[in-house]
Amino acid sequence: MKLVKVIGSVTSTIKDPSLQGFKLLLVQTVGADLKDKQDFFVAVDTIGLGEGEIGLIVTGSTAKYTEITRHKNIDAAIVAKVERIDLENYNLES
Amino acid sequence: MKLVKVIGSVTSTIKDPSLQGFKLLLVQTVGADLKDKQDFFVAVDTIGLGEGEIGLIVTGSTAKYTEITRHKNIDAAIVAKVERIDLENYNLES
Amino acid sequence: MKLVKVIGSVTSTIKDPSLQGFKLLLVQTVGADLKDKQDFFVAVDTIGLGEGEIGLIVTGSTAKYTEITRHKNIDAAIVAKVERIDLENYNLES
Amino acid sequence: MKLVKVIGSVTSTIKDPSLQGFKLLLVQTVGADLKDKQDFFVAVDTIGLGEGEIGLIVTGSTAKYTEITRHKNIDAAIVAKVERIDLENYNLES
Amino acid sequence: MKLVKVIGSVTSTIKDPSLQGFKLLLVQTVGADLKDKQDFFVAVDTIGLGEGEIGLIVTGSTAKYTEITRHKNIDAAIVAKVERIDLENYNLES
Incomplete structure (x- = not known):
């Protein structure tokens, strides 16, 4: 797994049918100090994560296991x- | 998923049979500010995306799920x- | 496989059910000299590894083979x- | 897919049996300007590509689909x- | 495939059962000039490769095909x- 910080959300209406209904968040990988590392992903949110x-x-392929x-x-x-x-x-309280 | 900008298209006549009929676009990964990150992919366009x-x-393997x-x-x-x-x-209107 | 050093542990209570019960360690990839390389993973510990x-x-997908x-x-x-x-x-005794 | 330039070929006699009979080319990933990016792969040539x-x-796993x-x-x-x-x-004629 | 140079070997006694009996080599990816690129892997040796x-x-997943x-x-x-x-x-004789 990769440690990420949520930095925004993405809106798309024209898309593959299997992407319908998912909340898409823009995330950025972070290191142990929780500072940004500039590696961006748009990820499906399966648990309800807020900005920041x-x-x-x-x-x-693991992303299909939830x-x-x-x-x-x-x-x-x-x-x-x-x-x-x-x-x-x-210790860091995130 | 990765956020990308379409920067061009690729023409190939000599290719594996299973690539026949696909529109191949040259894309570049971008970050939250939509600036280029220099990571290039040639991707099959399944939804009709225009240049820029x-x-x-x-x-x-996920690319085989459309x-x-x-x-x-x-x-x-x-x-x-x-x-x-x-x-x-x-907010950014792309 | 990648050579890593354990640098901490991660606590998560809100998570996908299939992650329940696993010990999650924060690791960093290292090279031959065991110095840090800044590539972080959060990995399930299957053997009992300590900090450092x-x-x-x-x-x-290989991570599902234990x-x-x-x-x-x-x-x-x-x-x-x-x-x-x-x-x-x-020789290095790690 | 990745855009690459062929820069050489590789000879190997001691190898896994399933690699027998394949032509192995050394390629380097390139960007939109076709300049080198220093990411090397040794790839099986399935279509007959020449040097340069x-x-x-x-x-x-996609490489097993030809x-x-x-x-x-x-x-x-x-x-x-x-x-x-x-x-x-x-336009670029490659 | 990636071009690599063998730079050492790794000893592990505490490990997942499916790793038993394998010779684990520490390798580093190299480019066309066979110079080091600092990307390390610990790989199972299936053919008998020596240091250097x-x-x-x-x-x-391809690593499971030998x-x-x-x-x-x-x-x-x-x-x-x-x-x-x-x-x-x-030409380079490796």
Whole structure:
């Protein structure tokens, strides 16, 4: 999984039928310090994540393993909200 | 999915039979500000995207999940036109 | 496989059901000199690796091939602890 | 697919049996201006591409979808020769 | 496939059962000039490659397509020894 921050949402009306009904969020990968790393994904939100929140995405064929995305034409899905990261020397409340 | 801008089209007559009949677009990944990131893909257009427009691509085995690309020998497909991106502090009409 | 160092752990209570019960570690890829390379993954720990230790991760669909992660919605798993790396001119005890 | 330029060929006699009989070309990914990007692949040539020519490769499991590479142990295949690229402001004959 | 140089070996006793019995080599991707590119993989050696030698690896699900790695929990395998690379203007004996 990749650690990401939600930075916005994407609206699309002209799209493949299997993308209908999904909420598409624009996310950016972050490192241990939660700073931006400039790697962007548009991911299907399966858990309800808000703007600025930290979560985990799965990519590739794995994105089709959640209940709502099964057999759908997607390759990136948000599968977890991250509430806390514990590093060796300090903790981060995300 | 990856956010991309269409920058051109590709013509190929000598190719694998399973690529016949597809419109191949040259796209470049972009970030939240829609500026170029220099990561290029040649993707099958499944929705009708024009030059300079913003869309979403799926890559890898997922590119075989649209109606027209099923079981085809492709690993990148445009699956959505992006009409609008909402960021925390401002909106972008693409 | 990728060589990684464990740098922390991640807590998530709101998540896809298939992620329940897994220990999620934040790891960073390292090179032959075991120095950090800034590529982060959150991986399911299948063998019991401690903070600061060196291990191997598998990514993508391969992460579903361990006993405990089979058919689960994950794309990164720690599958080995690295005790020793032998390079041409010197050895590293990790 | 990725846009690539053929820069050489690779000879291997000691190899996995499923690689027998394939012509292996060394290719480098290029951008819209056909300049080198330093990302190298060794790809099975399925269409007959010459040195310095521009083509398309598929990577990952998709490389097993051509007639001659089916079920083979390869993850990169050249599937098209690119004869022409049309960009917004000018055309390139490759 | 990716062109790699063998730079060392990795020892692991605590690991997923499906990794038992494999020789794990630390490799680094190289370009046409065989210089290091700093992208490291730990790959299962299926052909017997020595330190400093040049070979080809397959990654991802393709790594499970050799005789000895079938259905195993690995995502990188060395599948060929490279004896010779022919570039447009000169040849390299690896």
